[in-house]
Amino acid sequence: MKIYNICFSPTGGTKKVADIVSRGFSEQFEFIDLTEKSFDNNISIKPDDIAIISVPSYGGRVPEVAVKNIMKLEGNRPYKNFNCVSMVPKPTNKCNKCGLCATKFPVGAIYINNPKNVDSSKCIACMRCVYICPQFSRKVNKVLLSGATLALKSVCSERKECELFI
Ligand SMILES: Cc1cc2nc3c(=O)[nH]c(=O)nc-3n(C[C@H](O)[C@H](O)[C@H](O)COP(=O)(O)O)c2cc1C
Numbered sequence: 001m002k003i004y005n006i007c008f009s010p011t012g013g014t015k016k017v018a019d020i021v022s023r024g025f026s027e028q029f030e031f032i033d034l035t036e037k038s039f040d041n042n043i044s045i046k047p048d049d050i051a052i053i054s055v056p057s058y059g060g061r062v063p064e065v066a067v068k069n070i071m072k073l074e075g076n077r078p079y080k081n082f083n084c085v086s087m088v089p090k091p092t093n094k095c096n097k098c099g100l101c102a103t104k105f106p107v108g109a110i111y112i113n114n115p116k117n118v119d120s121s122k123c124i125a126c127m128r129c130v131y132i133c134p135q136f137s138r139k140v141n142k143v144l145l146s147g148a149t150l151a152l153k154s155v156c157s158e159r160k161e162c163e164l165f166i
Contacts, residue, residue: 003029008066010128018054087125094137101129
């Protein structure tokens with residue numbers, strides 16, 4: 001039996017939890033990072049293996065891009081619209097176009113040839129670019145940020161019970 005820790009964690013919080021859960025099963029687990037590249041279908045998970053798949057929620061939904069090759073998401077169809085488009089981080093003049101943000105994320109919202117150009121329709125507002133930028137150049141509009149902070153405080157103030165989908 002093998003343990004797989006399959007994780008999408010743009011700013012590291014989900015990974016911390018996934019690592020703890022995985023270690024609860026065994027110190028020996030294979031880590032598959034979905035943050036930088038899509039799931040490689042060459043990995044074959046056998047019936048007696050355990051796969052711990054962890055993905056954060058944005059705007060009340062799991063980003064489909066993160067899990068599209070692994071599992072069929074439960075929930076309503078059509079898939080809930082993404083309502084965080086206004087939270088797209090923008091580069092400030094500290095950006096030196098190093099391109100790290102464009103290479104370290106699979107959705108392709110930031111163009112490698114011109115990292116100052118962001119495709120808002122592809123951005124999932126996960127804040128990975130803010131987290132990894134060595135120049136601390138990516139910023140979210142302060143007013144929108146305080147609005148989102150208030151909304152998240154209320155959404156996250158109560159414990160959510162686990163749900164089991166089989
Ligand atoms: C734009 C945005 C929207 C979010 N929406 C939700 C949400 O609807 N529900 C929730 O529980 N958490 C929400 N969060 C919180 C993230 O799920 C949380 O920060 C998570 O730890 C991020 O994972 P990471 O640290 O692995 O990147 C949101 C975060 C951001 C940046």
